[in-house]
Amino acid sequence: MLNLTPKEIADRKALTINPCKTCQPVGALYCALGVHKCMPHSHGSQGCVSYHRTFLTRHFKEPAIASTSSFTEGASVFGGGSNLKTGMKNVFDIYNPDIIAVHTTCLSETIGDDVGSYIMDFDMPEGKLAVHTNTPSYVGSHVTGFYNMMSGFIKYLAESTGTKNGKVGIFPGFVNPGDIRELKRLAGLMEMPYIMFPDQSGVMDSPMTGNYEMYPKGGTTIEEITALGDAKHVLALGMFTSTEPANVLDRKCKVPYDVLPLPMGIEGTDELLMKMAQLSGTEIPQALEDERGQLVDVMLDAHFYHHGKKVAIFGDPDTVLGLTALVLEMGMIPKYVVTGTPGEGFEIKAKEMFAKFGMEGCKAKAAADLFDLHQWIKNESVDLLIGSSYGKQIAKAEEIPFVRAGFPVLDRYAHSYFPIVGYKGALRLVELITNALLDHFDRTCADEDVDVVL
Amino acid sequence: MSELKILEERKSFIQYGKNQSDGCGSLQCDSDSLSGAVSQRACVYCGARVVLNPITDAFHIVHGPIGCASYTWDIRGSLSSGSELFRNSFSTDLSEQDVVFGGEKKLGKAIEELVAKETPKVIFVYATCIVGVIGDDVDAVCKEAEAKYGIRVIPVKSPGFSGNKSYGYRMACDAIMTLIRPHTGPKKARSVNILGDFNLAGEMWIIQNYMKEIGIEVVSTITGDASYESLIKAPTASLNLVQCAGSMTYLAKQMESEMNIPFVKVSFFGIEDTSASILRVAEAVGTQENVNRAKALIRREEAKLKGFLESRIPRLTGKRAAIYVGGGFKAISLIRQFNAMGIKTVVVGTQTGKPEDYEIIGTLVDDDAVILDDANPTELELFMREKGADILVGGVKERPLAYKLGVAFCDHNHERKHALAGYEGVINFTNEINSSMNSPVWQYLQVPEFLTEEGEHE
Numbered sequence: 088m089l090n091l092t093p094k095e096i097a098d099r100k101a102l103t104i105n106p107c108k109t110c111q112p113v114g115a116l117y118c119a120l121g122v123h124k125c126m127p128h129s130h131g132s133q134g135c136v137s138y139h140r141t142f143l144t145r146h147f148k149e150p151a152i153a154s155t156s157s158f159t160e161g162a163s164v165f166g167g168g169s170n171l172k173t174g175m176k177n178v179f180d181i182y183n184p185d186i187i188a189v190h191t192t193c194l195s196e197t198i199g200d201d202v203g204s205y206i207m208d209f210d211m212p213e214g215k216l217a218v219h220t221n222t223p224s225y226v227g228s229h230v231t232g233f234y235n236m237m238s239g240f241i242k243y244l245a246e247s248t249g250t251k252n253g254k255v256g257i258f259p260g261f262v263n264p265g266d267i268r269e270l271k272r273l274a275g276l277m278e279m280p281y282i283m284f285p286d287q288s289g290v291m292d293s294p295m296t297g298n299y300e301m302y303p304k305g306g307t308t309i310e311e312i313t314a315l316g317d318a319k320h321v322l323a324l325g326m327f328t329s330t331e332p333a334n335v336l337d338r339k340c341k342v343p344y345d346v347l348p349l350p351m352g353i354e355g356t357d358e359l360l361m362k363m364a365q366l367s368g369t370e371i372p373q374a375l376e377d378e379r380g381q382l383v384d385v386m387l388d389a390h391f392y393h394h395g396k397k398v399a400i401f402g403d404p405d406t407v408l409g410l411t412a413l414v415l416e417m418g419m420i421p422k423y424v425v426t427g428t429p430g431e432g433f434e435i436k437a438k439e440m441f442a443k444f445g446m447e448g449c450k451a452k453a454a455a456d457l458f459d460l461h462q463w464i465k466n467e468s469v470d471l472l473i474g475s476s477y478g479k480q481i482a483k484a485e486e487i488p489f490v491r492a493g494f495p496v497l498d499r500y501a502h503s504y505f506p507i508v509g510y511k512g513a514l515r516l517v518e519l520i521t522n523a524l525l526d527h528f529d530r531t532c533a534d535e536d537v538d539v540v541l
Numbered sequence: 542m543s544e545l546k547i548l549e550e551r552k553s554f555i556q557y558g559k560n561q562s563d564g565c566g567s568l569q570c571d572s573d574s575l576s577g578a579v580s581q582r583a584c585v586y587c588g589a590r591v592v593l594n595p596i597t598d599a600f601h602i603v604h605g606p607i608g609c610a611s612y613t614w615d616i617r618g619s620l621s622s623g624s625e626l627f628r629n630s631f632s633t634d635l636s637e638q639d640v641v642f643g644g645e646k647k648l649g650k651a652i653e654e655l656v657a658k659e660t661p662k663v664i665f666v667y668a669t670c671i672v673g674v675i676g677d678d679v680d681a682v683c684k685e686a687e688a689k690y691g692i693r694v695i696p697v698k699s700p701g702f703s704g705n706k707s708y709g710y711r712m713a714c715d716a717i718m719t720l721i722r723p724h725t726g727p728k729k730a731r732s733v734n735i736l737g738d739f740n741l742a743g744e745m746w747i748i749q750n751y752m753k754e755i756g757i758e759v760v761s762t763i764t765g766d767a768s769y770e771s772l773i774k775a776p777t778a779s780l781n782l783v784q785c786a787g788s789m790t791y792l793a794k795q796m797e798s799e800m801n802i803p804f805v806k807v808s809f810f811g812i813e814d815t816s817a818s819i820l821r822v823a824e825a826v827g828t829q830e831n832v833n834r835a836k837a838l839i840r841r842e843e844a845k846l847k848g849f850l851e852s853r854i855p856r857l858t859g860k861r862a863a864i865y866v867g868g869g870f871k872a873i874s875l876i877r878q879f880n881a882m883g884i885k886t887v888v889v890g891t892q893t894g895k896p897e898d899y900e901i902i903g904t905l906v907d908d909d910a911v912i913l914d915d916a917n918p919t920e921l922e923l924f925m926r927e928k929g930a931d932i933l934v935g936g937v938k939e940r941p942l943a944y945k946l947g948v949a950f951c952d953h954n955h956e957r958k959h960a961l962a963g964y965e966g967v968i969n970f971t972n973e974i975n976s977s978m979n980s981p982v983w984q985y986l987q988v989p990e991f992l993t994e995e996g997e998h999e
Binding site: 091093095097099101102103104105106108109110111112113131132133134136137138139140142144145149150152153154155156158159160162163170171173175176177181192193194197198223224225226295296297299300301427458477480 | 582587605633648650651658706
């Protein structure tokens with residue numbers, strides 16, 4: 088029924104069908120929600136922010152706040168300066184955040200609004216702050232917007248006093264609160280003092296109390312962002328998400344950094360922990376060695392079901408590469424690896440990973456859409472699909488088992504509370520993947536093949 | 542929560558009950574959101590897109606950067622009895638280069654690529670925020686494509702900043718008029734078009750079944766479960782039924798003046814409004830036979846519901862409801878429905894209500910009920926608390942807010958999973974209200990004393 092994708096592949100240059108990305112501002116908004124008592128502000132038409140809030144609310148099943156400049160016809164002709172000024176004044180008056188994080192939109196970028204100077208001219212209430220970043224929707228993707236907002240915060244707030252504070256900045260990448268909690272747990276076990284930035288845990292997974300808190304307990308504080316300037320080191324997780332802000336911080340405050348892959352799978356997590364051990368001078372504790380051992384144990388227990396199975400993975404570049412690393416470790420074949428976010432590095436990195444495991448015939452594509460992926464699958468099918476909820480239609484049409492991971496997951500609950508990073512996250516993914524494969528087998532096999540022991 | 546503040550500029554958008562004694566007497570509405578407000582409201586593009594999206598065999602190309610296409614990809618919840626084409630997302634995904642050099646060529650090429658592999662009958666091209674600013678002449682590209690491919694390619698002028706969501710509805714109606722205008726023909730007796738139902742959870746089908754039973758032909762459904770072929774027959778109907786008045790009154794008025802098709806506003810939400818609407822249609826275009834059939838249908842269905850409601854109402858009576866929905870007419874139906882359940886509506890707001898809607902609302906609620914236009918979360922929170930609402934009826938952004946406040950919730954928007962229209966809808970609606978309000982989970986909201994710090998010390 089939903090299966091309208093033709094098998095024959097025709098060249099497409101102008102038409103995007105079923106996108107695998109969205110625009111910068113929503114990434115900037117999500118980043119800003121990871122700062123304590125921050126109001127994200129969208130400098131554009133009122134529809135943008137309504138869509139972004141809906142998008143995030145559908146993924147997290149949580150309120151997602153943000154204000155808007157509410158552009159009118161006039162603003163689009165004469166510039167949005169007065170809208171921003173009125174908007175910021177109203178936000179401080181009524182919602183009383185500590186800081187406003189302004190991001191632009193395609194509209195305010197195209198008409199050439201100079202948001203930096205609008206903020207400079209703004210009569211800032213005492214003790215309040217505002218930062219901004221440029222997030223033209225026609226460049227990059229939501230991932231670009233996410234790191235641009237991080238860079239915006241750093242440019243405005245990070246300060247080097249000349250005395251290091253002994254902390255390590257962790258840039259977790261575009262991940263769920265569950266992942267951030269896991270990264271914090273790992274840093275805690277490694278006895279490594281850290282500043283997590285941004286930190287949506289405690290914001291987008293806040294507990295039910297019967298009270299609505301516009302600014303829940305979580306989020307990186309302004310003081311912490313400032314203190315990033317005195318950090319002894321930064322661990323930038325996800326090369327396509329965290330490199331740029333780490334670079335900005337290094338240039339501004341001389342904070343050295345390492346770019347690591349999102350710590351997904353065994354090797355990715357090993358690498359992070361070794362780096363943490365180096366930075367904290369602490370040995371990796373037995374507890375974490377045990378977690379690693381448990382993960383390997385389960386992967387071995389179930390490896391017959393994984394080995395040689397073909398997988399299609401789509402989503403944001405760093406998440407997709409992390410998932411690719413894990414499925415390779417499990418003995419699966421990452422047949423198609425796709426991101427909508429443009430950029431050459433993704434394909435190079437994916438091909439390196441294919442080569443490392445001696446994989447042949449695997450395809451990687453950046454700036455791709457899900458129509459591409461579906462056509463590839465039509466021509467040579469896979470055993471498993473991993474990605475956002477928008478893979479649902481392909482999975483149904485092609486009768487492929489489907490594991491949801493990445494952004495956005497709109498049709499399942501509680502997913503954002505659990506990690507996919509670290510050994511624990513890998514263990515969870517191994518369970519999800521194995522269950523998806525076995526559930527599919529159970530549902531589709533002949534009666535005589537139904538077996539209570541698998 | 543005494544810290545919650547209402548902006549001075551917002552006060553004219555809020556009133557208590559009907560006819561306040563402040564001299565101006567009426568609620569301010571149908572204007573732009575305030576800069577800086579955390580508005581629940583969307584833009585012109587959103588309005589146009591939600592109205593046209595359910596046209597099932599149309600190609601909807603969103604001309605602009607990717608976001609506007611991504612956010613509106615298959616989220617409407619409209620069901621189709623035919624093509625599922627509309628559930629795909631097509632976009633020109635404009636890049637920086639296009640913004641500098643113009644996107645016209647890319648749009649023309651995108652249409653060409655589409656026509657090369659598919660056989661569309663109609664393509665809608667949505668012009669988003671920057672399209673006009675970078676100087677693209679979308680009208681010209683569409684016109685050229687129509688001539689070149691012999692299909693309808695219709696521009697939808699929907700830059701987000703050019704007004705509010707209501708304005709987007711009008712742009713969608715203009716596009717529909719452009720599509721159907723050339724297809725006038727002789728009027729069919731005893732026939733109607735249904736305007737402003739989007740077939741969420743199959744609601745259009747429920748209404749169509751009623752029409753079938755009473756012997757009235759449904760020519761065209763606009764836009765729920767619509768197709769190109771069914772739409773172009775619309776000019777031959779003898780009456781337009783307008784269900785979602787907010788989005789479709791404008792189209793109905795145009796069809797009235799250009800095609801001589803009168804319209805009536807109907808609502809198929811709640812027993813009272815459903816029965817009244819069925820009878821009204823029969824009386825307006827039918828014979829005595831149709832009226833008799835309508836009366837029989839109404840009698841039968843109302844009788845069926847009586848026992849059901851009697852068993853449910855004791856659990857609902859005395860509760861308090863808050864309503865925050867898109868259009869004024871839906872709010873009115875909901876208030877009536879709640880009244881029938883013995884539930885008092887204490888807060889009611891809409892995104893796009895008109896002065897006449899708010900006037901009716903004022904007569905349906907108590908004098909101390911809060912009526913507000915284009916509410917933001919802070920206001921909703923403030924008034925739901927002040928009025929002690931037990932349930933909120935709203936859309937996606939209001940759901941988590943309600944839950945956080947410990948208030949039950951019913952989605953009466955895109956995310957409804959059960960039909961809420963017609964007599965079947967009364968059962969679904971009542972069940973949803975009941976299951977959310979009476980879920981055992983609410984009782985765990987209170988943290989028991991032995992778990993709190995005070996408890997530990999004892």
